[in-house]
Amino acid sequence: MNSRSLSKLTQLPCRRGLAGVGALRSFSVSASRSADFTHAVIGGGVVGLAVARALAERASAASLSSSASASASPVLLLERHSDVGTETSSRNSEVIHAGLYYGAESLKTQVCIRGRQLLYDFCEQYGVGHRRTGKWIVAQTPNQRNALEKIYAFAQSYRGGRVDLQEDEVLPLRWVTADEAKRREPAIRAEAGVLESLATGIVDSHGLMQTLLGLFEDAGGVLASGSPVVGITPLGGVGDAPGSGGWQLHVKPVGAAEETVVTAETIVNAAGLGAAAVHNMITQGDTAGPASPPMQLYYAKGNYFSYSSSQPRVSTLVYPAPDPGVGGLGTHLTLDLAGRIRFGPDFEWVTDPTDLAANAARLPSAIEAIKAYLPGIDAGALQPDYAGIRPKLLPPGGDGKHKKDPDFIVRSEPGYKGWVNLLGIESPGLTSSLAIGEMVEKLVYSR
């Protein structure tokens, strides 16, 4: 599972001469058979890792079934930091979401439900730490009760095209009676009702990413860590779609004086908070082709608070009823795999995507939010802990309120050849990662 720095690319097959690499290649998905790599994935978070693993396993299976004796490394994963998964993928709640919040038509719902099912199976198969904790969504007011009723109605009606399943098998939910709530979680206040999601769980996100990395490398993939992509040029003849001749990636390895240039037949932009910058590297330099408009991301920080007291005891995840316009799912209570309680994330617009210190000034409002459902909280045991940043596709509304979240963008970028673009992969991106990997593989190979 060792990763290799791009500075060592000279030792890899791709640097031995492009003609030789092309001759070794046992399959190709595009016209450019002389590229160093078949696919380059930019960004080694959980989504980039899931995509890279899916592409590497597909390529490895194809080369095994062909008569070629060897093949060049088919997939390159480029990560700017020295390790994978140090940005948003390791700064979240580690919750395996059921898929309750995003509406019937959204890609978020589709990949969250599919991703959740794939993720539970993956964790079982590869021994990644996880637990089906379930989750309570609690209401304190009639309005919040209405919000729960809406979620329940959605879950009852949503089958995601699965006519073979009972309606409550796709998004299983149940109402918890007041007596049961008091018996199971006496510390939790829920004046107007509790809805329990049975499919929700938690996962060890680091274990998940290390396992994906291992599978990727076992399938012949190459990780170039410490390798920020600083420029991208689509290749192609006059009149061809940009990218039809492959892609040139300019990489500035950490500590190196010079840029390194590698080529790939297809590219996947999975750069998370850096995804708009990567998008703009392509479109801004592209004077000939049908350029996509530039992208901008906005940043919404989520602060977490650790809890050092063992009282009150809570053994399920607890979320307040969603409050439209506030952003996020509300400061909730989650558990890690050791059973430790943590609170968060809250929702704070920031301008700097590297502003990752938990904001202590947010503690009083977090305490207020937590007390609504956990009145016995020992406020003195709460401490600012860590923060993660959501890559938002829309800015705050004029009133400073949060607009309805746009859907995930996962698409073959129109007007280009061989560019799959992933933008706005906020929550439930961790849950959805394996499904996004599956989807990108289909996009790349269906061309």
Ligand SMILES: Cc1cc2nc3c(=O)[nH]c(=O)nc-3n(C[C@H](O)[C@H](O)[C@H](O)COP(=O)(O)OP(=O)(O)OC[C@H]3O[C@@H](n4cnc5c(N)ncnc54)[C@H](O)[C@@H]3O)c2cc1C
């Ligand atoms: C506060 C918070 C709580 C969340 N809670 C949950 C949850 O409980 N459940 C859930 O399902 N989802 C949750 N999410 C969402 C989930 O964490 C993300 O959707 C997911 O981690 C996104 O993964 P990613 O790989 O797209 O992005 P990232 O993890 O950000 O990875 C992108 C990578 O790209 C690299 N990169 C960027 N630019 C370049 C470049 N130019 N060259 C090379 N590399 C580059 C970065 O260094 C980074 O490693 C939460 C998110 C936040 C912010």
